Amino acid sequence: MSLRSPLGRVLGMGSAKDGTAHWWAQRVTAIALAPLTLWLFFSLLLLPGLDYSTVKAWLSLPVSSFLAILTIGVLAHHAYLGSAVIIEDYVHGAGLKVLWLVTLRFSYVLCAGAGVFAVLRVAFGS
Amino acid sequence: MPPRPRPTSPHLQVYRWQMGSTLSILHRFTGAALALGLPALSYWLVSLAGGSESYGKALGVLSSPVGQLCLVGWTFAFLYHLLNGVRHLYWDAGYGFERRQRHASGWFVVLAALGLSVGIWLGIWLGVHA
Numbered sequence: 001m002s003l004r005s006p007l008g009r010v011l012g013m014g015s016a017k018d019g020t021a022h023w024w025a026q027r028v029t030a031i032a033l034a035p036l037t038l039w040l041f042f043s044l045l046l047l048p049g050l051d052y053s054t055v056k057a058w059l060s061l062p063v064s065s066f067l068a069i070l071t072i073g074v075l076a077h078h079a080y081l082g083s084a085v086i087i088e089d090y091v092h093g094a095g096l097k098v099l100w101l102v103t104l105r106f107s108y109v110l111c112a113g114a115g116v117f118a119v120l121r122v123a124f125g126s
Numbered sequence: 127m128p129p130r131p132r133p134t135s136p137h138l139q140v141y142r143w144q145m146g147s148t149l150s151i152l153h154r155f156t157g158a159a160l161a162l163g164l165p166a167l168s169y170w171l172v173s174l175a176g177g178s179e180s181y182g183k184a185l186g187v188l189s190s191p192v193g194q195l196c197l198v199g200w201t202f203a204f205l206y207h208l209l210n211g212v213r214h215l216y217w218d219a220g221y222g223f224e225r226r227q228r229h230a231s232g233w234f235v236v237l238a239a240l241g242l243s244v245g246i247w248l249g250i251w252l253g254v255h256a
Contacts, residue, residue: 027218030211041204045246050185052178059174072167079161086158108164115168118175 022081029078036071056122065123069116076112080105145232153210156203163200198247206239 002009013019043064047054058064087100141147166188173184187193213231216222222231248254 027215030215034208034212037204037208052174052181055174055181059171068171072171075164075167079157079164082154082157083161086154111164111168115164115171118168118171121175122171 022084026078026081029074029081032074033071033078036067036074039067040071059119059122060125062123065119068119072112072115072119076108080108145229149210149232149236153207153214156207156210159199159203160207163196163203166196166200198243201246202239202243205242206235209235209239 011019043058044050047058059068083104084101087097087104091097091100170184170188173180188197213222213235216231222228
Protein backbone atom coordinates (compact mmCIF):
# COMPACT_ATOMS: atom_id res chain seq x y z
CA MET A 1 0.00 0.00 0.00
CA SER A 2 1.34 3.44 -0.86
CA LEU A 3 0.74 6.42 1.38
CA ARG A 4 1.32 8.85 -1.47
CA SER A 5 -1.57 10.70 -3.01
CA PRO A 6 -2.52 9.82 -6.60
CA LEU A 7 -1.47 13.33 -7.66
CA GLY A 8 1.91 12.98 -5.92
CA ARG A 9 2.50 9.65 -7.65
CA VAL A 10 1.70 10.95 -11.07
CA LEU A 11 3.90 14.04 -10.67
CA GLY A 12 6.80 11.86 -9.48
CA MET A 13 8.55 14.75 -7.77
CA GLY A 14 9.53 13.03 -4.51
CA SER A 15 10.34 14.92 -1.35
CA ALA A 16 12.79 17.28 -3.04
CA LYS A 17 9.95 18.57 -5.25
CA ASP A 18 11.95 18.69 -8.43
CA GLY A 19 12.30 15.03 -9.27
CA THR A 20 15.33 14.03 -11.28
CA ALA A 21 15.51 17.27 -13.30
CA HIS A 22 18.64 18.56 -11.53
CA TRP A 23 20.45 15.22 -11.66
CA TRP A 24 19.58 14.75 -15.32
CA ALA A 25 20.57 18.30 -16.35
CA GLN A 26 23.95 17.84 -14.64
CA ARG A 27 24.62 14.69 -16.69
CA VAL A 28 23.43 16.15 -19.98
CA THR A 29 25.55 19.30 -19.56
CA ALA A 30 28.51 17.08 -18.57
CA ILE A 31 28.19 15.11 -21.81
CA ALA A 32 28.03 18.36 -23.80
CA LEU A 33 31.02 19.81 -21.94
CA ALA A 34 33.36 16.89 -22.59
CA PRO A 35 33.93 17.72 -26.30
CA LEU A 36 33.44 21.50 -25.85
CA THR A 37 36.00 21.95 -23.08
CA LEU A 38 38.46 19.59 -24.77
CA TRP A 39 38.14 21.73 -27.89
CA LEU A 40 38.81 24.94 -25.93
CA PHE A 41 41.66 23.40 -23.94
CA PHE A 42 43.51 22.01 -26.93
CA SER A 43 42.80 25.03 -29.15
CA LEU A 44 44.53 27.30 -26.64
CA LEU A 45 47.32 24.82 -26.06
CA LEU A 46 48.05 24.38 -29.76
CA LEU A 47 47.96 28.07 -30.74
CA PRO A 48 51.42 29.24 -31.82
CA GLY A 49 51.28 31.89 -29.10
CA LEU A 50 48.88 33.65 -26.75
CA ASP A 51 49.68 37.17 -27.95
CA TYR A 52 46.88 39.57 -28.83
CA SER A 53 46.83 39.21 -32.62
CA THR A 54 47.09 35.40 -32.60
CA VAL A 55 44.29 34.92 -30.09
CA LYS A 56 42.11 37.55 -31.74
CA ALA A 57 42.56 35.98 -35.17
CA TRP A 58 41.71 32.56 -33.77
CA LEU A 59 38.61 33.70 -31.86
CA SER A 60 37.34 35.71 -34.86
CA LEU A 61 36.95 32.51 -36.87
CA PRO A 62 33.22 31.69 -36.99
CA VAL A 63 33.81 28.13 -35.74
CA SER A 64 35.83 29.38 -32.77
CA SER A 65 33.44 32.11 -31.69
CA PHE A 66 30.41 29.85 -32.10
CA LEU A 67 31.94 27.01 -30.08
CA ALA A 68 33.30 29.45 -27.48
CA ILE A 69 29.81 30.87 -26.89
CA LEU A 70 28.34 27.37 -26.55
CA THR A 71 31.12 26.39 -24.15
CA ILE A 72 30.63 29.43 -21.90
CA GLY A 73 26.86 28.94 -21.73
CA VAL A 74 26.92 25.22 -20.94
CA LEU A 75 29.88 25.67 -18.58
CA ALA A 76 28.04 28.30 -16.53
CA HIS A 77 24.93 26.12 -16.33
CA HIS A 78 26.91 23.04 -15.27
CA ALA A 79 28.89 25.08 -12.73
CA TYR A 80 25.68 26.46 -11.27
CA LEU A 81 24.16 22.97 -10.93
CA GLY A 82 27.29 21.72 -9.17
CA SER A 83 27.68 24.68 -6.82
CA ALA A 84 23.97 24.52 -5.95
CA VAL A 85 24.47 20.99 -4.61
CA ILE A 86 27.43 22.16 -2.50
CA ILE A 87 25.36 25.02 -1.08
CA GLU A 88 22.44 22.69 -0.37
CA ASP A 89 24.80 20.32 1.45
CA TYR A 90 26.64 22.81 3.63
CA VAL A 91 24.51 25.93 4.06
CA HIS A 92 21.76 25.36 6.57
CA GLY A 93 18.76 27.56 7.12
CA ALA A 94 16.31 28.27 4.33
CA GLY A 95 16.93 32.03 4.09
CA LEU A 96 20.71 31.87 3.86
CA LYS A 97 20.47 28.96 1.43
CA VAL A 98 18.18 30.84 -0.95
CA LEU A 99 20.36 33.95 -0.67
CA TRP A 100 23.43 31.91 -1.66
CA LEU A 101 21.67 30.17 -4.53
CA VAL A 102 20.29 33.41 -5.97
CA THR A 103 23.65 35.19 -5.58
CA LEU A 104 25.41 32.30 -7.31
CA ARG A 105 22.94 32.22 -10.18
CA PHE A 106 23.29 36.00 -10.67
CA SER A 107 27.09 35.68 -10.64
CA TYR A 108 27.11 32.91 -13.21
CA VAL A 109 24.73 34.74 -15.53
CA LEU A 110 26.86 37.87 -15.16
CA CYS A 111 30.08 35.95 -15.89
CA ALA A 112 28.64 34.05 -18.83
CA GLY A 113 26.95 37.16 -20.20
CA ALA A 114 30.19 39.14 -20.08
CA GLY A 115 32.10 36.28 -21.69
CA VAL A 116 29.58 35.77 -24.50
CA PHE A 117 29.36 39.51 -25.16
CA ALA A 118 33.16 39.72 -25.33
CA VAL A 119 33.30 36.87 -27.85
CA LEU A 120 30.63 38.57 -29.96
CA ARG A 121 32.57 41.83 -29.90
CA VAL A 122 35.70 40.02 -31.08
CA ALA A 123 33.76 38.06 -33.71
CA PHE A 124 31.96 41.04 -35.20
CA GLY A 125 34.75 43.58 -34.65
CA SER A 126 33.62 46.14 -32.06
CA MET B 127 20.30 21.42 33.75
CA PRO B 128 21.56 22.36 30.29
CA PRO B 129 20.00 20.37 27.48
CA ARG B 130 22.11 17.48 26.35
CA PRO B 131 23.53 18.01 22.85
CA ARG B 132 21.75 15.95 20.29
CA PRO B 133 23.70 12.98 18.95
CA THR B 134 25.26 13.75 15.59
CA SER B 135 26.13 11.35 12.83
CA PRO B 136 29.85 10.66 12.38
CA HIS B 137 31.46 13.07 9.98
CA LEU B 138 34.45 12.87 7.64
CA GLN B 139 37.23 12.74 10.23
CA VAL B 140 35.87 9.51 11.74
CA TYR B 141 36.23 7.44 8.63
CA ARG B 142 39.32 5.81 7.24
CA TRP B 143 40.43 7.45 4.00
CA GLN B 144 39.52 5.25 1.09
CA MET B 145 39.91 5.64 -2.62
CA GLY B 146 36.18 5.99 -3.29
CA SER B 147 35.54 8.77 -0.79
CA THR B 148 38.84 10.54 -1.49
CA LEU B 149 38.26 10.71 -5.24
CA SER B 150 34.65 11.77 -4.68
CA ILE B 151 35.79 14.64 -2.44
CA LEU B 152 38.45 15.54 -4.99
CA HIS B 153 35.79 15.58 -7.72
CA ARG B 154 33.72 18.11 -5.81
CA PHE B 155 36.81 20.12 -4.85
CA THR B 156 38.09 20.33 -8.43
CA GLY B 157 34.58 21.23 -9.60
CA ALA B 158 34.46 24.14 -7.17
CA ALA B 159 37.94 25.25 -8.26
CA LEU B 160 36.87 25.13 -11.90
CA ALA B 161 33.77 27.18 -11.13
CA LEU B 162 36.14 29.86 -9.79
CA GLY B 163 37.95 29.67 -13.12
CA LEU B 164 34.87 30.86 -14.98
CA PRO B 165 35.30 34.51 -13.88
CA ALA B 166 38.95 34.25 -14.94
CA LEU B 167 37.93 32.99 -18.37
CA SER B 168 35.42 35.81 -18.75
CA TYR B 169 38.00 38.36 -17.58
CA TRP B 170 40.45 37.10 -20.18
CA LEU B 171 37.82 37.26 -22.97
CA VAL B 172 36.61 40.72 -21.94
CA SER B 173 40.21 41.95 -21.95
CA LEU B 174 40.62 40.54 -25.47
CA ALA B 175 37.53 42.40 -26.66
CA GLY B 176 38.87 45.56 -25.01
CA GLY B 177 41.92 45.77 -27.28
CA SER B 178 45.62 45.01 -27.18
CA GLU B 179 46.34 47.19 -24.16
CA SER B 180 43.81 45.58 -21.80
CA TYR B 181 44.69 42.15 -23.20
CA GLY B 182 48.36 42.74 -22.41
CA LYS B 183 47.43 43.64 -18.86
CA ALA B 184 45.32 40.49 -18.43
CA LEU B 185 48.09 38.36 -19.92
CA GLY B 186 50.47 39.92 -17.38
CA VAL B 187 48.14 38.98 -14.53
CA LEU B 188 47.69 35.42 -15.80
CA SER B 189 51.41 34.85 -16.42
CA SER B 190 52.50 36.23 -13.05
CA PRO B 191 53.69 33.59 -10.55
CA VAL B 192 50.30 33.54 -8.80
CA GLY B 193 48.51 33.48 -12.15
CA GLN B 194 50.59 30.57 -13.37
CA LEU B 195 49.99 28.69 -10.12
CA CYS B 196 46.25 29.10 -10.68
CA LEU B 197 46.56 27.95 -14.30
CA VAL B 198 48.52 24.85 -13.26
CA GLY B 199 45.86 24.09 -10.66
CA TRP B 200 43.06 24.61 -13.17
CA THR B 201 44.82 22.33 -15.66
CA PHE B 202 44.88 19.47 -13.17
CA ALA B 203 41.37 20.27 -11.93
CA PHE B 204 40.04 20.28 -15.50
CA LEU B 205 41.71 17.01 -16.50
CA TYR B 206 40.76 15.24 -13.29
CA HIS B 207 37.16 16.49 -13.27
CA LEU B 208 36.77 15.54 -16.94
CA LEU B 209 38.24 12.04 -16.59
CA ASN B 210 36.52 11.30 -13.29
CA GLY B 211 33.31 12.74 -14.74
CA VAL B 212 33.45 10.17 -17.52
CA ARG B 213 34.01 7.55 -14.81
CA HIS B 214 30.86 8.77 -13.08
CA LEU B 215 28.86 8.68 -16.32
CA TYR B 216 30.05 5.10 -16.86
CA TRP B 217 28.75 4.23 -13.39
CA ASP B 218 25.49 6.03 -14.13
CA ALA B 219 25.07 3.73 -17.11
CA GLY B 220 25.39 0.81 -14.68
CA TYR B 221 28.92 -0.43 -15.41
CA GLY B 222 32.26 -0.66 -13.63
CA PHE B 223 31.11 -1.21 -10.05
CA GLU B 224 33.31 -4.22 -9.24
CA ARG B 225 35.98 -3.52 -6.66
CA ARG B 226 38.85 -4.14 -9.08
CA GLN B 227 37.24 -2.01 -11.78
CA ARG B 228 36.62 0.87 -9.37
CA HIS B 229 40.21 0.82 -8.16
CA ALA B 230 41.67 0.48 -11.64
CA SER B 231 39.60 3.33 -13.07
CA GLY B 232 40.33 5.46 -9.98
CA TRP B 233 44.08 5.03 -10.30
CA PHE B 234 43.91 5.58 -14.03
CA VAL B 235 42.03 8.86 -13.60
CA VAL B 236 44.40 10.22 -10.96
CA LEU B 237 47.60 9.20 -12.70
CA ALA B 238 46.43 10.31 -16.14
CA ALA B 239 45.36 13.73 -14.84
CA LEU B 240 48.63 14.16 -12.94
CA GLY B 241 50.81 12.92 -15.80
CA LEU B 242 49.10 15.07 -18.42
CA SER B 243 49.24 18.18 -16.22
CA VAL B 244 52.94 17.73 -15.52
CA GLY B 245 53.65 16.97 -19.18
CA ILE B 246 51.71 19.97 -20.46
CA TRP B 247 53.31 22.44 -18.07
CA LEU B 248 56.80 21.08 -18.53
CA GLY B 249 56.18 21.52 -22.24
CA ILE B 250 55.05 25.12 -21.74
CA TRP B 251 57.90 26.05 -19.41
CA LEU B 252 60.55 24.37 -21.55
CA GLY B 253 59.12 26.04 -24.65
CA VAL B 254 58.22 22.87 -26.52
CA HIS B 255 55.90 23.50 -29.45
CA ALA B 256 53.39 20.94 -30.56
